[in-house]
Amino acid sequence: MSDAKGQIQRLKLVGGALCLDFANTTGWRPDPGDEEYLRDYEDVVVWAALAGAASETEARRLLRRAKSDPERARAVHARAVALREALYRILSASAAGHLAGSRDIDAVNQVVHDAYRHLCIAPHDGGFAWEWDGARDALELPLWKVARSAADLLVSSELRRVRECSGHRCDWLFLDASRNRSRRWCDMANCGNRAKARRNYERRREITARVGEARGA
Numbered sequence: 001m002s003d004a005k006g007q008i009q010r011l012k013l014v015g016g017a018l019c020l021d022f023a024n025t026t027g028w029r030p031d032p033g034d035e036e037y038l039r040d041y042e043d044v045v046v047w048a049a050l051a052g053a054a055s056e057t058e059a060r061r062l063l064r065r066a067k068s069d070p071e072r073a074r075a076v077h078a079r080a081v082a083l084r085e086a087l088y089r090i091l092s093a094s095a096a097g098h099l100a101g102s103r104d105i106d107a108v109n110q111v112v113h114d115a116y117r118h119l120c121i122a123p124h125d126g127g128f129a130w131e132w133d134g135a136r137d138a139l140e141l142p143l144w145k146v147a148r149s150a151a152d153l154l155v156s157s158e159l160r161r162v163r164e165c166s167g168h169r170c171d172w173l174f175l176d177a178s179r180n181r182s183r184r185w186c187d188m189a190n191c192g193n194r195a196k197a198r199r200n201y202e203r204r205r206e207i208t209a210r211v212g213e214a215r216g217a
């Protein structure tokens with residue numbers, strides 16, 4: 001286990017949609033440093049369990065499978081990070097009123113294709129529900145769930161409510177559910193307070209400078 005293990009448990013889920021929380025598993029792009037939460041496949045599974053993309057039973061099974069096939073787990077981790085970054089670029093561009101490049105859209109579509117190939121309907125509670133066919137042991141399962149969440153969001157009117165945090169260097173994404181569409185921060189306790197503290201500091205510095213000028217006059 002890496003030193004940073006345990007860090008993922010402190011990760012806040014503030015996106016309001018599974019795919020946004022997935023995009024928020026890193027920060028401070030392009031130099032995340034300690035803000036990288038998906039350091040290996042194990043992190044992907046722990047995140048999935050915390051964010052609701054895998055049940056605890058599924059998560060335990062995936063971790064066992066990953067242990068028996070570490071090479072594949074490494075490849076799926078790389079796919080997870082690639083999916084996350086393509087998703088981030090698409091959603092960040094959309095939040096700024098732009099369209100992302102076709103390479104990113106193709107990259108997400110590849111995972112969307114894989115995901116939908118494994119979806120089926122199954123009897124459930126007197127009716128039917130979506131299920132993942134033959135995917136119990138697929139290491140990609142958390143990625144498929146993220147891709148499905150992304151596809152649902154991208155084709156919906158909710159896409160217009162996706163915002164990128166205004167915090168200094170913060171690139172977290174969230175759904176703005178506020179009535180007047182005025183949410184600016186991923187998390188008031190983090191970025192909101194930091195911005196307030198910086199404004200206070202700047203105001204004090206300006207006052208000190210003006211007073212200093214007057215004293216010198």
Ligand SMILES: [Zn+2]
Pocket residue numbers: 165166167170171172185186187190191
């Ligand atoms: Zn933020």
